[in-house]
Amino acid sequence: MNIADQTFPAVDSANEDRAQAIRDQLRDAIVDRRLAPGTKLSEGEVGTLFDVSRTVARAALQMLSFEGLVRTERNRGAFVANPSPEEARQVFASRRLIEPGIAIAAAGRMTPDHVAAFKAQLDEEGRFIAERGPNARRSEIKASGDFHLLLASVAGNAILQRFMEELVARSSLVIALYGRSGVSSCGHSEHMNILEALENGDSERASALMLHHIDHIEADLDLRVRSGPALRQALES
Amino acid sequence: MNIADQTFPAVDSANEDRAQAIRDQLRDAIVDRRLAPGTKLSEGEVGTLFDVSRTVARAALQMLSFEGLVRTERNRGAFVANPSPEEARQVFASRRLIEPGIAIAAAGRMTPDHVAAFKAQLDEEGRFIAERGPNARRSEIKASGDFHLLLASVAGNAILQRFMEELVARSSLVIALYGRSGVSSCGHSEHMNILEALENGDSERASALMLHHIDHIEADLDLRVRSGPALRQALES
DNA sequence: CCGGAAAAGATTGCATACGATTTTTGCGGG
């Protein structure tokens, strides 16, 4: 896949930081798998696509590199990350450590507004699952991640929220790479159960459900090493 | 305090990324409190000091901004972060969530080499506590952070290790800002107890000790809002 | 026909230049 095959909507909020807007667009494209892992993101190409100079494109790529979504090699360029099974395991180990605590914190801060936001989120999630087609599957992964991000925002800790943004993005990449099948419908019902626990203020239950949920997501991955990872990588880069 | 009052050692590893080297130097200076919170770090000044162009200095500042050690305002510049009490609480809440789990992971992976490294680390820590003077106190805070970083590296999860690097750096800043007195000597003995639990493979005990340790560190802070925070900031910036 | 070295091309690393925005300075009026 070539980056030039895609068109990106124009950056609207010109007043704000343009590099950040480009970062967001690229991140969406990466977690949506519109940009395949290993795809080269050259500064010039990104700059041309978004109609900015290489300086700005470079800043956006640097941000993505911090988040682990892009891997940069000196004098070679930036590539969409291609997480190894080991990296994938570390991503989920981190989530197992952090998200149950986030669920506990969120359970103590739920307001009716939050509940409504969760309901809307879960509705959208259900709609994408009902749909069929490749686009729906991408939206499904994204919506599933958004549930976890919403939870992190309710928890009220900006630092943990940022950590979760990184972890969810990397998880989406991992799921797109190693995911097997439709765990997502199962995930949807788990999300609903978690919300129910949150509504009841049952932090213990929410935490336990979250832990199982993460386990289920990871259990659906096929993290066996591919036959020829070096070969495969050599071919696509 | 003016950044120009300080001299930085020349960047030695010229082969490696220069921006990263500058980032490291600045981070050390910030957590050591050689650069006071609120200090302006203009791109030009940083570039001149390290003998690089603004482009490179800007990249270094961008990295620090991601780590939360520097706050940048559009068209105004970069400033050493001045964490609010609320931010300080979030830093420690994050650590309470993450570090006990890291201790558990580390307990299962301790090798004799690791034990030796911890012993050396604790020796150095003790030496700084014995010394007196303002420099020793800075080194003490830094050494105390290094213990936690060593633990994170033993745990074997690169993602969590990076999170901890950020949290420890921000903690050092918070302690320098809001710390009251010599909790550190107390912290030293707690570090030794944690190491003992790690050596015995007693992950439960290590985890519990770590949680209490973090509580003690935070308990030593004076997080009441200062009388005139706006005024104070106005004066020093 | 194949392997390897050299040249051509592409891409990054970095410095510098210029317009835009903010902050400071200087001055005149109240």
Add this chain to the structure above:
DNA sequence: CCCGCAAAAATCGTATGCAATCTTTTCCGG
């Protein structure tokens, strides 16, 4: 003496240029 406003200085945001490095192509000897 203080306040408001305009000009000057400082600083940032961004584009562009050049050298260094990497990749690809080409060409030649075996």
